[in-house]
Amino acid sequence: MVQNYTLFIPALPFLAFAIIVLLTRKSNRLSALVAITGVVAALVLSYGVFVEALSEGAELSLNPFYGAPIVWAPYGGMSFNFGWYVDPIGAAMLFMVPTVCLMIFIYSTAYMRHSHVDEHGHHHNEDDPRYARFFAYISLFTAMMLLLVISSNLLEFFIAWEIMGFCSYALIGFWSFRGRKEHHIDDAQVGRARAASIKAFLTTRVGDVLLMTGMILLLLTVGTLDFTKMYDPQAMNNMLSATTQPLPGVEWPVLIALLIFCGTIGKSAQFPLHIWLPDAMEGPTPVSALIHAATMVSAGIFLVIRTYPLLTFAQETGGAAMQVVAIVGAFTALFAATMGLAQNDIKRVLAYSTISQLGYMLAALGIGAFVAGSFHLITHAFFKALLFLGAGAVIHAVGTNDMFKMGGLWRKMPITFVTFFIGAFALMGFFPLSGFWSKDEILLEALRGGYFPHEGGQDIFLQVIYLMLAVGAFITALYTGRQIFLTFFGKPRDPEAYEQAHEAPAAMWAPLAVLATFTVFLGFWNSPFAPAFFHFVGETGFMGMGPFEHVEFDQIALSNAFLSVGIALSGFIAAWAIYGFRSVKAGQNDPLAHLGIIWKMLSSKYWLDELYGYKINLDGTAKPGLLIRLVGLVMRFLWWFERAIVDGLVNLAGWFTRLLARLWGWVDSHIVDGLVNATGSVTGEIAGWWRTMQTGNVQNYALVAVAGAMALAILFLLRSFT
Amino acid sequence: MITQIPLVYYLALAAALFCVGSFGALARRNAIAVLMGIELMLNAVNINLVAFWRYGAADPVVNQAGIVFALFVITLAAAEAAVGLALIIAIYRSRDTVNIEEIDLLKW
Amino acid sequence: MDATTVIAQAVFIIVATLTLIAAFLTVLVRNVFHAALALVGTFFGVAAIYLMLEAEFLAIVQVLVYIGAIAVLILFAVMLTRGLMQRDTISFNRQWAWAALVISTLFLGLFILILQVPWLQTPGTAIYTDLTPWLGTQLLTTYLLPFEIVSALLLAALVGAFIIARE
Numbered sequence: 001m002v003q004n005y006t007l008f009i010p011a012l013p014f015l016a017f018a019i020i021v022l023l024t025r026k027s028n029r030l031s032a033l034v035a036i037t038g039v040v041a042a043l044v045l046s047y048g049v050f051v052e053a054l055s056e057g058a059e060l061s062l063n064p065f066y067g068a069p070i071v072w073a074p075y076g077g078m079s080f081n082f083g084w085y086v087d088p089i090g091a092a093m094l095f096m097v098p099t100v101c102l103m104i105f106i107y108s109t110a111y112m113r114h115s116h117v118d119e120h121g122h123h124h125n126e127d128d129p130r131y132a133r134f135f136a137y138i139s140l141f142t143a144m145m146l147l148l149v150i151s152s153n154l155l156e157f158f159i160a161w162e163i164m165g166f167c168s169y170a171l172i173g174f175w176s177f178r179g180r181k182e183h184h185i186d187d188a189q190v191g192r193a194r195a196a197s198i199k200a201f202l203t204t205r206v207g208d209v210l211l212m213t214g215m216i217l218l219l220l221t222v223g224t225l226d227f228t229k230m231y232d233p234q235a236m237n238n239m240l241s242a243t244t245q246p247l248p249g250v251e252w253p254v255l256i257a258l259l260i261f262c263g264t265i266g267k268s269a270q271f272p273l274h275i276w277l278p279d280a281m282e283g284p285t286p287v288s289a290l291i292h293a294a295t296m297v298s299a300g301i302f303l304v305i306r307t308y309p310l311l312t313f314a315q316e317t318g319g320a321a322m323q324v325v326a327i328v329g330a331f332t333a334l335f336a337a338t339m340g341l342a343q344n345d346i347k348r349v350l351a352y353s354t355i356s357q358l359g360y361m362l363a364a365l366g367i368g369a370f371v372a373g374s375f376h377l378i379t380h381a382f383f384k385a386l387l388f389l390g391a392g393a394v395i396h397a398v399g400t401n402d403m404f405k406m407g408g409l410w411r412k413m414p415i416t417f418v419t420f421f422i423g424a425f426a427l428m429g430f431f432p433l434s435g436f437w438s439k440d441e442i443l444l445e446a447l448r449g450g451y452f453p454h455e456g457g458q459d460i461f462l463q464v465i466y467l468m469l470a471v472g473a474f475i476t477a478l479y480t481g482r483q484i485f486l487t488f489f490g491k492p493r494d495p496e497a498y499e500q501a502h503e504a505p506a507a508m509w510a511p512l513a514v515l516a517t518f519t520v521f522l523g524f525w526n527s528p529f530a531p532a533f534f535h536f537v538g539e540t541g542f543m544g545m546g547p548f549e550h551v552e553f554d555q556i557a558l559s560n561a562f563l564s565v566g567i568a569l570s571g572f573i574a575a576w577a578i579y580g581f582r583s584v585k586a587g588q589n590d591p592l593a594h595l596g597i598i599w600k601m602l603s604s605k606y607w608l609d610e611l612y613g614y615k616i617n618l619d620g621t622a623k624p625g626l627l628i629r630l631v632g633l634v635m636r637f638l639w640w641f642e643r644a645i646v647d648g649l650v651n652l653a654g655w656f657t658r659l660l661a662r663l664w665g666w667v668d669s670h671i672v673d674g675l676v677n678a679t680g681s682v683t684g685e686i687a688g689w690w691r692t693m694q695t696g697n698v699q700n701y702a703l704v705a706v707a708g709a710m711a712l713a714i715l716f717l718l719r720s721f722t
Numbered sequence: 723m724i725t726q727i728p729l730v731y732y733l734a735l736a737a738a739l740f741c742v743g744s745f746g747a748l749a750r751r752n753a754i755a756v757l758m759g760i761e762l763m764l765n766a767v768n769i770n771l772v773a774f775w776r777y778g779a780a781d782p783v784v785n786q787a788g789i790v791f792a793l794f795v796i797t798l799a800a801a802e803a804a805v806g807l808a809l810i811i812a813i814y815r816s817r818d819t820v821n822i823e824e825i826d827l828l829k830w
Numbered sequence: 831m832d833a834t835t836v837i838a839q840a841v842f843i844i845v846a847t848l849t850l851i852a853a854f855l856t857v858l859v860r861n862v863f864h865a866a867l868a869l870v871g872t873f874f875g876v877a878a879i880y881l882m883l884e885a886e887f888l889a890i891v892q893v894l895v896y897i898g899a900i901a902v903l904i905l906f907a908v909m910l911t912r913g914l915m916q917r918d919t920i921s922f923n924r925q926w927a928w929a930a931l932v933i934s935t936l937f938l939g940l941f942i943l944i945l946q947v948p949w950l951q952t953p954g955t956a957i958y959t960d961l962t963p964w965l966g967t968q969l970l971t972t973y974l975l976p977f978e979i980v981s982a983l984l985l986a987a988l989v990g991a992f993i994i995a996r997e
Contacts, residue, residue, distance in 0.1 A: 726834060726835035726838040726839060727838055727839055727842050727882070728949075729949045729950060729953075730944055730945065730949060731839070731842055731843075731846070732879070732883070733944045733949075734941060734944055735846045735849070735850070735879070737937060737940040737941060737944060738850055738853075738937065739849065739850065739853055739872075739876075740940075741933050741934075741936055741937040741940070742850065742853040742854060742856075742857055743853065743857070744929075744933050744936070745857055745929055745930065745933045746856060746857030748925070748926075748929035748932075748933070749857070749922045749923060749925065749926035749929040749930065750857065750921060750922065750923065751919065751920065751921060751922060751923045752862050752921070753911075754862055754866075754904060754907055754908055754911065755856075755857070755862055755865055755921070757904065758856055758857075758865060758866065758869050758904065759856075759857060761869065761896070761900065761904075762853055762856060762857075762869070762872060765872065765873070765876045765896075768876070768888075768892075769876060769879055769880075772879075772880060772883050772885050772888060773883060775885075776883045776884060776885065776953050777949070777950050777953040778950060778953075786968075787968075787972075787973065789885055789887075789888060789961075789965065790965070790968055790969065790973050790976075792885075792888055793888065793891065793965075793969075794976060794980055796888075796891060796892065796895050796896065797895070797980050797984065798980070798983070799895075799896070799900065800895050800896075800899055800900055800984075801983060801984055801987035801988075802987070803900045803903055803904070804903060804987055804988070804991040805987050805990050805991045805994065807903055807904065807906075807907040807991075807995075808990070808991035808992075808994040808995035809994055809995075810907060810911065811907060811910055811911065811994075811995045812994050812995055814910070814911045815997075820911045822923070823923050823924070
């Protein structure tokens with residue numbers, strides 16, 4: 001019954017956004033209140049739908065909540081509608097998203113106040129000058145994320161996707177505007193924030209364009225973008241029978257599936273479009289938590305989930321679509337983890353961690369472990385948000401992001417420390433936290449071969465995936481341990497920073513506690529003893545696909561569980577050995593710097609930004625990568641070509657015409673006029689000669705007359721005589 | 723006596739007289755001499771007229787007006803000489819010359 | 831031929847020759863006054879020819895009008911224009927050679943023509959008995975119109991000459 005009001009779920013935060021923008025802009029308190037009210041309302045409604053969905057149980061897969069009442073864009077005989085589609089995974093998302101968002105909203109009310117030292121040396125806290133705008137943006141964002149989760153067709157999904165992209169841009173660049181009174185931002189930060197927001201937007205744009213292409217092709221071949229009709233077997237077969245192959249050796253389904261996957265690569269920051277996420281840390285920490293850990297980046301994963309039937313269809317009809325997804329995911333998981341190891345900024349470590357974990361989810365989906373991947377999506381949102389908010393609390397207290405200026409903070413910020421620790425352990429995958437259950441499941445599936453049956457002979461492939469994921473897990477534990485030891489343990493490296501550190505205010509540690517609770521207990525939703533999540537999400541299949549196999553808890557599963565915990569433990573112990581045993585002193589380099597060139601490579605992020613991205617320097621300047629400069633060179637060449645050759649041709653035509661005109665003019669003035677003049681002068685000459693006949697002498701005339709008459713007479717006579 | 727002289731003689735005489743007068747009109751410098759040449763020509767014409775009149779007197783076809791014509795010619799010659807000489811005198815008065823070659827105002 | 835024919839023709843030839851000589855003198859003599867006098871002689875000769883042609887009235891009119899009026903008029907004009915004063919000027923103009931050529935050709939042509947045409951051989955008897963009365967009657971009957979016109983013309987010439995020549 002509540003499901004009929006599902007469309008109100010995104011509408012309420014959107015209304016909050018409108019109210020803040022139009023009415024309560026001037027009042028910070030009121031704006032925050034309106035925003036939180038919007039989210040709370042959405043949360044209540046979402047929980048209602050979720051509960052209703054749970055009561056439906058596994059049946060929901062076969063009959064998802066669906067309604068498409070708002071006819072938005074009719075075309076031909078069909079139309080694009082706005083509506084809702086809630087199946088089990090959608091319901092799970094509806095549980096996760098508002099919860100995390102609400103926590104972050106509450107946290108933001110305190111975070112967006114900055115301590116400020118005035119002329120007299122007094123500390124006091126001030127709201128950020130653009131406080132209300134912040135809440136407006138995150139309200140809009142929340143509304144769009146919710147719309148994406150419940151959307152009933154790909155177009156609605158895409159609209160929400162794009163608006164979230166805009167919010168991301170606006171929020172990353174939140175501190176690229178500096179008013180007179182903003183004391184906590186310097187010029188370098190302004191430059192960095194602006195460059196980072198543009199970089200984020202452009203990089204995701206690359207993915208979005210490909211996604212749009214895929215969507216258009218999908219619409220053309222299948223005929224509809226509605227989730228209930230799109231995966232109709234007949235419609236899918238249409239794609240195969242559609243005329244010719246678009247590219248040699250590549251069928252339509254594979255092409256479309258991969259194009260759509262490119263959207264995910266962009267939005268979820270997978271290799272090679274991952275370059276924007278670390279720089280996006282220039283935004284305020286709640287933004288990082290909300291957008292770049294919990295929700296927006298998981299939208300990319302959700303896209304893969306929603307187009308999963310397409311992906312499997314492509315794989316079945318001969319393409320390698322799912323394998324591509326798995327490889328990209330697994331590679332990114334490992335790749336990002338290595339880079340996370342070499343970061344000094346507390347938030348950037350978490351950024352790379354996010355990229356890496358998203359890779360895990362994609363790898364899971366790629367090998368067919370649909371339920372595992374989905375579950376990891378849900379659990380990761382909670383503990384990653386927790387970690388980011390914890391890091392934010394630390395930053396807020398200490399005033400710096402640099403871990404090498406922190407140390408020994410566990411005494412000063414106990415609650416933050418405990419919650420952060422819980423989140424870190426969940427990330428590393430320790431039993432019995434939620435991260436363990438989801439991550440372990442993924443590794444297990446990689447060992448086993450996945451739920452979804454696909455071609456045999458893939459063993460090597462799966463082994464490679466497993467290897468990558470396992471090594472990634474080790475490194476994850478390593479960098480997370482490093483982070484904990486550098487931040488919270490050891491001797492404080494910067495006394496001044498340590499001095500002003502204090503526990504976070506209630507508005508900030510309370511959400512931390514809530515998230516930590518979820519982190520601890522959520523995992524049991526899908527424990528092998530009681531896989532409720534699996535039953536809910538995967539038992540009866542998904543969007544028309546066949547039911548997923550349930551994995552038995554057998555020997556392999558148990559040994560895998562021990563193995564994964566062992567990997568995590570060894571990683572953590574290694575971190576303790578390097579960073580915790582002898583704590584790093586102030587001014588000292590990272591101990592791992594002894595790795596030399598490898599360390600250099602990691603901390604320079606493999607120089608990828610210099611290659612094809614956009615390197616943002618600490619002082620706020622930005623430099624385009626080689627590839628971009630190359631493209632710029634090509635552009636400049638084309639511009640020169642246009643001007644020199646095309647314009648040259650035009651000028652040549654003009655010059656030629658002028659030449660012709662001059663020639664013609666010469667002809668006209670010399671020849672034509674010459675003729676005319678010649679006529680005149682000849683006439684004059686003749687006349688000049690002719691008139692000499694007029695001697696004026698009468699006798700001359702008379703003589704001529706006589707002679708003439710005589711001549712005539714002689715003529716006549718001769719004629720008459722002959 | 724008249725019947726013994728062939729007509730041709732008279733015509734020949736008239737022709738010769740006409741040519742002489744014509745020469746005088748065309749080749750003489752003095753305007754009055756030119757006029758005299760013209761008078762000669764007129765006389766030659768008269769001789770012609772009268773000769774033809776006389777030799778055709780019996781013939782009903784040949785015109786009997788020859789002598790009347792000649793009479794009129796004489797009259798006209800007189801009038802023409804009067805006017806011509808008056809002109810010459812007028813020209814002489816204004817230009818102080820009777821040389822026709824010098825009267826060439828219509829020259830190119 | 832008989833004697834009267836010869837005598838007649840001889841007389842004609844003499845008169846004709848004298849007339850022609852006078853005519854030549856008229857056009858060749860440098861002194862205009864002498865030329866005018868020679869002209870008078872020509873007129874006399876022509877009058878004689880008229881007599882031979884049995885046109886006595888015309889002969890007398892010739893002498894009266896031509897010699898009595900026209901020649902006198904010419905002499906007066908000569909004297910008024912002092913043409914005779916110049917002695918060293920050539921009497922002919924620049925085109926005299928061409929004129930001579932043309933005229934000789936003309937005469938040649940005329941002469942040949944005259945000899946070719948089959949003229950009336952003899953004059954018949956005149957239709958009148960006396961010339962003068964007949965002429966007078968003709969003038970006032972058949973040729974009245976030309977007569978009147980000529981008199982008008984004489985008047986015009988008179989007035990015209992008067993106007994042109996007055997100071």
